[in-house]
Amino acid sequence: MASQAMCSSFSGCSNTGTLRCTRCKGADPETFYCSPACQRQDWPFHREYCRKQAYTFELTLLGSSDPVITRVFDLPAWFTFRQLHYTVQYGMGPWQCCHLHEFSFQAESDNSRNFLSPRNDVLRIVPADLLEEDIMPMPEMPSSRPVRTEGEENLLLSDVYDPAGRLRSVAAPNGEFLPLIYLYDFGDNWEHKLVFRGSKLARAARPLFTAASGCGPVEDCHGPLGWNDVKAGFRSPNATTHQRNLVPWAKAVSGLGDRFDPFAEPDVKVMNYEGRWENHLESYMEASGEDTAHLYGPEEGEDDEPFTF
Ligand SMILES: [Zn+2]
Numbered sequence: 001m002a003s004q005a006m007c008s009s010f011s012g013c014s015n016t017g018t019l020r021c022t023r024c025k026g027a028d029p030e031t032f033y034c035s036p037a038c039q040r041q042d043w044p045f046h047r048e049y050c051r052k053q054a055y056t057f058e059l060t061l062l063g064s065s066d067p068v069i070t071r072v073f074d075l076p077a078w079f080t081f082r083q084l085h086y087t088v089q090y091g092m093g094p095w096q097c098c099h100l101h102e103f104s105f106q107a108e109s110d111n112s113r114n115f116l117s118p119r120n121d122v123l124r125i126v127p128a129d130l131l132e133e134d135i136m137p138m139p140e141m142p143s144s145r146p147v148r149t150e151g152e153e154n155l156l157l158s159d160v161y162d163p164a165g166r167l168r169s170v171a172a173p174n175g176e177f178l179p180l181i182y183l184y185d186f187g188d189n190w191e192h193k194l195v196f197r198g199s200k201l202a203r204a205a206r207p208l209f210t211a212a213s214g215c216g217p218v219e220d221c222h223g224p225l226g227w228n229d230v231k232a233g234f235r236s237p238n239a240t241t242h243q244r245n246l247v248p249w250a251k252a253v254s255g256l257g258d259r260f261d262p263f264a265e266p267d268v269k270v271m272n273y274e275g276r277w278e279n280h281l282e283s284y285m286e287a288s289g290e291d292t293a294h295l296y297g298p299e300e301g302e303d304d305e306p307f308t309f
Pocket residue numbers: 007008009013014015017033034035038
């Protein structure tokens with residue numbers, strides 16, 4: 001028996017549908033149409049990701065514990081590293097996109113990483129303004145050799161992760177990708193490790209979260225140990241005065257007041273709500289003076305090859 005669901009046409013059709021796009025072989029298991037007419041109507045939206053690739057990443061906030069903070073998400077292969085930056089900001093709770101950041105592929109070392117670990121970067125990916133100023137987050141720990149550095153605004157994920165990507169051999173010198181570290185806030189030094197978990201057909205033109213654990217920390221709480229102090233203040237019977245004093249501060253910084261719960265587990269269904277990502281993206285982009293004109297809906301104009309059921 002064919003699966004069926006509400007017709008996915010953007011026109012708001014309320015029929016049930018059993019027809020799927022055969023061009024992408026039904027990559028999105030939730031997209032069905034009731035008729036060729038509805039598929040045609042939906043095409044300007046569906047073609048944004050139809051038959052394109054998505055990459056799966058597993059993110060871990062290094063040093064986080066009880067619980068370890070993780071996010072697993074699929075991202076369009078045509079996203080830039082700038083958009084990956086926004087995705088991490090969004091996925092973490094969200095972070096408020098108010099501090100410096102950078103990406104780096106780092107050769108593995110036997111030592112566990114900590115603030116004073118020597119960096120062994122093989123590729124840095126930074127915003128254009130950092131590219132010009134050459135700010136290093138930890139100048140006292142310079143790399144032993146010059147590191148190739150790229151601007152995040154123009155570098156596509158596929159430039160690194162596609163089999164033919166121009167930087168693939170840099171990021172995967174022995175055939176396997178080195179871990180990608182996203183460093184956020186050059187004071188608190190939040191290190192997010194991003195592990196590439198493979199590619200598949202895209203199901204959307206936006207990030208889709210498939211798993212998440214651990215509430216994202218509040219801004220400016222001084223790294224994973226400071227975040228543990230905040231949590232202890234909220235629930236540990238042995239909390240110190242310092243830890244208890246962090247409670248009202250954290251409620252205020254979170255923007256949620258008394259509704260703030262540092263033990264609330266993230267809900268991927270909510271994170272994937274239609275429009276929620278776009279709302280956050282728009283505010284991030286506006287804050288950094290970027291053009292948001294094409295954020296909603298496809299651009300008019302060029303059409304490509306026809307589609308079929
Ligand atoms: Zn329909």
